[in-house]
Amino acid sequence: MSESMNMITLLLFATMRALIGERKMDLEIQPGSHVRDLRAQLSAQYPHAAQALKATLFSINREFATDEALIPDGAEVAIFPQVSGG
Amino acid sequence: MSESMNMITLLLFATMRALIGERKMDLEIQPGSHVRDLRAQLSAQYPHAAQALKATLFSINREFATDEALIPDGAEVAIFPQVSGG
Amino acid sequence: MTVFPTIFSITEDELNLNDVLSQITLPSTGAACFFTGMVRAKTTRGEPYQTDYLEYEAYAPMAESKMKQIAVEIRERWPSVEGIAMIQRVGRLFPGTPTVMIACTAAHRDTGVFEAAHYGIDRLKQIVPVWKKEMGPDKQKWVEGDYSPQAGE
């Protein structure tokens, strides 16, 4: 683990969990990464999930976040498929 | 009991029951009596209830009835104070 | 063809919302709206007062026939409504106790269940012959409500 990287906790739900095969993972990201950078990083790491990742929403520390949002060090980030329950 | 009279069952609720002191009574009325005639008959028979009787509603066979409604022989008539529950 | 359940009763028993819901949930049902009215211990609208308990009475056979009529009115206005339940408790009822209940179910939440239940409770108060006597620390009195039937109702 490089000293210069940030660590985040990534939570995966529903279809995203099924595609990537994990509920929760610790992930290194470049300091200054935005949601769009994380999306690209995950798409590169899980090419079979790249299509699905385009339509997902992200939250940072339990608030929905746009592609332009900055991800702070130590953040709890979640990937949300665009489906809801009731 | 005169052969020429009609018989009705009178039901009393809430304040009317308290004033007249009965829940239910059998009553003779003149054939052709309307609600207004029954109101007058009861007011004469229970003078202390005459004021209250002015503001009551009547039902005939479980349907609300106006002063002009005819009371058939054998009817179930009820006197309704103008208060409701919930 | 599916028969849609309509439940109505005047009862001295406690209301059980869970039981009512299961009785008006069909295989096609996905949404329910309930309204319940409770006895207030204290009332501040108008002149404030406290209530020890209420005595409810009903003209039961007429009340049930009016409930049946209200169910017909609801089904005419909101044909998507599946189950309807209306229950009025009578007897001595203490603060916090649910005294009246209406529930409507439908397949989805956006086809009138809220409006149907709202309409139903307004009509119950208007045309169902139920009276309540307020028993408070200082007095007892019959309570006026929204009771305003039209002839023939």
Added chain:
Amino acid sequence: MTVFPTIFSITEDELNLNDVLSQITLPSTGAACFFTGMVRAKTTRGEPYQTDYLEYEAYAPMAESKMKQIAVEIRERWPSVEGIAMIQRVGRLFPGTPTVMIACTAAHRDTGVFEAAHYGIDRLKQIVPVWKKEMGPDKQKWVEGDYSPQAGE
């Protein structure tokens, strides 16, 4: 000063409407409106299908924080609302089972309880992160809903 109760939870336990009602009934409370959503065995809106059961999952801490936010929104819009309860069940849920519930109470029935509960269920569907997987006779699939949060929600 009275503290108005706000209850929210994500749970695997059965919903008990009677318990919820007693928890949000204060001495001043006279009216409650509930909405419950149930698993449908059969759905006919759009392409008809049958459901054996649903698997619900939630991002629980965020779901509870969104429920808290919805309660704040309701109290801003309908200041007369006294108690608010929101419960989402998760896990394997069979047809007929209530899966989600919102209830709002107030002193009287005409100051917004219906509107508040209606608003609340619409917001729950929009912003609370809950997903369901449909398990039917022929297939399993994740179900699309009304989930449409705005950034920052």
